[in-house]
Amino acid sequence: MSSHLSERQNADEHLLHSHGYAQQLHRGLSLWSSFSVGFATVSPVVGIYSVMSLGAMNAGPSWVWIVPLCLALQLLVALVYAELASQYPLAGGCYQWVKRLAGDRWAWFTGFMYLASALASLTTVAYLGGFWLWLLATGEPPSANAQVLSGAALLVLGLAVNLLGINPLKYFVNAGIVAEAIASIGIGVLLLLFFRNHSFALLLEGLSSTSTGDGRYFSGFLTAMAVGGWAFLGFDACSQVSEETADARTSTPRAILRSMILVGLTVMLTAFAVTLSYTDTAALVSGQVIDPVTPAVVDAFGAWAERPFVAVVLVAFIACVVSVQTYIGRAVFGMARDNILPASALLRRVDKRKVPFAAMVFSTLFASLGLALGLNATAVGTLIAFGSGGFFFVFLIVVTCALLARLNGTWKVEHGTFSLGRWGITVNVAAFVWLVFESINVAWPREALAPPDAPWFQVWAVILVFSSLALLGLIYLFWAKPYQRTGTPQVPTL
Known part of the structure; x- marks a missing residue:
């Protein structure tokens, strides 16, 4: 048994060396642990509890059908990512893949946009989790401040967990998986079987003004779909911890696909269960209810269940924050060791616990600055759209590079253990079409996702912010030419 494990470790290190890198991180994650990181990052609790109210407001109870639709379409992207992760199981994920598919310039730009999107996502998760932390501590919904x-307290807690090393981190993430199972699967099944207050016909109705026949329902459905995409981000976290995963070429693609499918099914269950059990559907679709899940649980199980339920949800949010910080730190490390980031010499340093500590601190500080956007308590829709818009843009870059490389014959899936075979081009094209649509859909300026009487620049926030980031990235790319500094210096562990 030990000799087999040693052989796998040697194979992993040999593969890493073949790409020009030394084994600096601790390869202590199993398939289950890699899956746990992906599952906690995508997080059915964070996804469904964050978007359910917004989805119902825009499309009525029928918004739940967006969940299986988004799952099926995002699974196309996950399949392409699984192929890439199998062939190139490297920290840095999409940056490393684009580097090999399209060259150093596109790789740097992709990595830059990915980091911006991931930091926005970390800010959003911490902000949304702050609601549950305050609710548990005080019993009252929090003010904006x-x-x-x-949210800042959650970021500090997540950083502390990450700095302990990969082994303590994986046990903490496992606790999040248990919380997810209780808060989503367990409660969802009980609500659906024993506390359903509506017939399934409700799911075919649009009870808000969006159900009128003048096209507003279709517009509302597209808006809900833009928000619903948030529930299916983060599966690529598994690829960022590839260099800490045993037998990464096999384990990472499996972890990506399993986390996506199981999260999707869990979100689907919870969406259907809460919608059918919530008593005041009119209040839900009118936007009067920010958190429909807790009232549904309290109505079903009694007032005693509120505090334990809030605690379980909070654990799931904390695990999500920890996982997002984990993969951002590895993404920064994966780029910094190629010398393409400012202060790369510092950001690529690994401490005695095999943790890229400077990269972790950097990402936490930047995410903390973004929390200031949450001072407007009604801006959650803008935050979610902001957090997801950049990810879909990065997905689109990666999938486009993969498709072009397939078509011109420069990428042949030969070395990975996971391959789509003859379905590769078909799946890749379908993923490309979906991502073009959803990138436009998420970025589309909508007053429905902005606070009442919001200024125009908040309505256009996704386009303005990411256009500005892309422009800054391109200016830096052509001025500083960071891609020309690319290399793989082997940095000794502290």
């Missing part, structure tokens, strides 16, 4: 403060 209190939610920002609670």
